[in-house]
Amino acid sequence: MLQNLEADFPEHRARPAGAPHALDGVRVIDFSHFIAGPFATMILADMGAEVIKIEAPRGDDFRQYPPVHPDIGQGAPFLWSNRNKRSVALDLKSEAGLRLARELIATADVVVENFSTGVMERLGLDYASCRRDNPALVYCSVSAYGRQGAFADRLGFDPIAQAESGFISMNGYPDREGVRALSPVMDIGTAMMACNAILGALLARGRTGHGQQVEVALFDSAVLMTGYATLQHVFTGEEPRRHGNTSPDTCPSGAFRARDRSFYINCGSDKIFQRLMAQVLERPDLASHPDYASGAARSARREELFAILDEAFGREPWEHWQARMRAAGVPCGLVRTVGEAVRSPEARERALLTRIPHARLGWVPNLALPIRYSATPLADPAPAPTVGQHTREVLQATLGYTADRLDALQAAGAFGPAERPREARGAPA
Template identity: 60%
Template sequence: MFDQARINALPAQDAPAAKGPGVLDGIRVIDFTHFVAGPLATMTLADFGADVIKVEAPGKGDDFRYYPPADPELPAQGAPYLWTNRNKRSIGLDMKSPQGLEVAKALIADADVLVENFSTGVMERFGLDYETCRQINPRLVYCSVSAYGRSGPYADRLGFDPIAQAESGFISMNGYPDRQGVRTGSAIMDISTAMCATNAILLALMARQRDGLGQFLEVALFDTAILMTGFAAMQHLTTGYEPKRNGNTSPDTCPSGVFQCQDMPFYINCGNDGIFVRLFEQVLDRPDIAHDPVLSKRANRLEQRDFLFKVMEEEFGKHPWSHWQPKLRAAGVPSGQVRTLAQALASDEARSRGLVNRIEHPVKGWIPNIATPLRLNRTPAKASVAAPAVGADTDAILHEVLGFDAERIQALRDAGAFGAVAPTTA
């Protein structure tokens, strides 16, 4: 059950600054995606004006619709689904019926982009593989999001975010050295794959402006996960160094890590020598350490981590965060409170950026919303519209996009294009 009182207390979303067309107005996306990586990519396109038509199985829809928490007044619209599918329209199509497939191909024929993240082979079985779709629409940008790519010896493997974290080496790098590595709580491989897919689609649309042709795009979860190991991959390739689990400390900079003041933990990141000097001279009032000829060099500090941490823990423990935070900020030392998610979402920083708000919903009145982090001052994201129920826009899409009249829509419905027809009773 959603906590409606909590939701209603959130600020309503601000209207977009610009009143003109969105940067992607006129771009139509046929969205065959589910779960996170695909839907987040298409949602970003929708945020900036693309008409994203989510094609779903009638009745059931995207499996991600059923992730908790759910509300009895919103069947198949759990909070995680609402997070990944705003600003879209939903059409329910039975892709196993000839009539449903006919409608899908009609949508593809006039689309700019198709995005899918089914298991390998599913789109081929539907008869909607890239080569077939290219014959229907040579201008089509066809983006395929998969676990290990659509070709090669691992194309058949299923994959989810934590599997990519495990197999890429990412888990081995995170956690503490005296125990197994840990996955992140957030699905960061899915999210970063979505970002890569969005970038690839926009690049392909730019290429199409030059030659008028679409193309096939591939973005794989495993490939993105390797990228997300960061510069550690290059460190290994150049030296053979195998990253160790360092907990909250950094193997490259010192002193960096979590420290405890009187009332809460906070993180400090001394990314260069200048920050180190400012920390010990202006914040901790220890110029002797700040200008020590040995400790003033980054490489030497790595060997003296225990000593530096001991000094810092002793000093920081003398005062609360309200004392240290303004001093750290004034000295230009990157630092921040270690917050819970609840604290972060309610923070002054989140509020000042307008990151958390509420948007209208046809059933609940209001639902929460996490604003896009992309800020374009001349062509901003459009006002957010709540994610749709399964097939909520079927008739409107058929009429507005394909020009079908009521008689033809009813004929398709009777033929089972939108799912099984309920039997009538005498």
């Protein structure tokens, strides 16, 4: 497991020494788990916020999503979504642990939570309770269907949001059931929305001096992720149809086969189509043919046009066509596997996947955010923490607790049972 990291991926290049972060001085208390909440707070952490992840003593269940590395007891998905955070393990079922949570919130700029509706109220950690001690607090709740209304009690995960938003119905081939995206696209989209909402609330606080409650729902984000198909439906009354790898809006767009590899082209305009035919395939007769003069005309003749392209592309290897399409300004790209993508020249050029030091493993992989700041570069990545790794450190530095007082809190059960966490024992769940 994790072999060939040094051969396959470059070491992360450190940010300029002394450069500021975009969110220097912002403290986030993160009660979220799984993907949407933690990915949002990781973006904030990458921007330089101090993110304190509050976990139950057993840890976030997402730690055990496979593949789990046996030496650290956490999996690749958790590493992917929790870098640059500090973990504090608190038993919120104990009065001592709950009191510590309240004290930490009182020092915070932002709280993020994605518990089931009603949990934070029962704990006395809801927005109304927290703002009494911290009126400048930005309090972000990420839920499945919102915190109010007839569906507030419903739980939600990414595949359910894909199904109920109509997203699945749009994807796949017309002769079979729609298919979900394997990537948790709704969780990621919701995380980005939550991060944007938090940043907007912090900007507003800078003008007004007041915090506010922020809410982002997975279902709402999923409906947005169906794209402009929603308004197309409202305009026409027709449901989107599944088109496989082709597009209902542009033609020719789809996957084709060169002599050696499959690739994708997207002719999003008449001019691109004309360049494809005249400059790439050397068929100026088709570029100017009235049967192919518009996207609608080409879509009506998609099968015959695709047959022409299939026959032409199959004569030469991908490198031949890539060079010609790049020169002609025709958008194209290989149909890659994930492994090919992260080892591609494009990914290396952008330093997307690198390796970063890890105290126990030597190196772990790190996938960068697609954000480039010129004046406030993102924080250098630190691997996701073990459960409760920073409990004592955070409470000492943030709340001023002494070692003796921390020992007393541990004896009182504030940090959970008096045993080493799973990860410290080196055993996966």
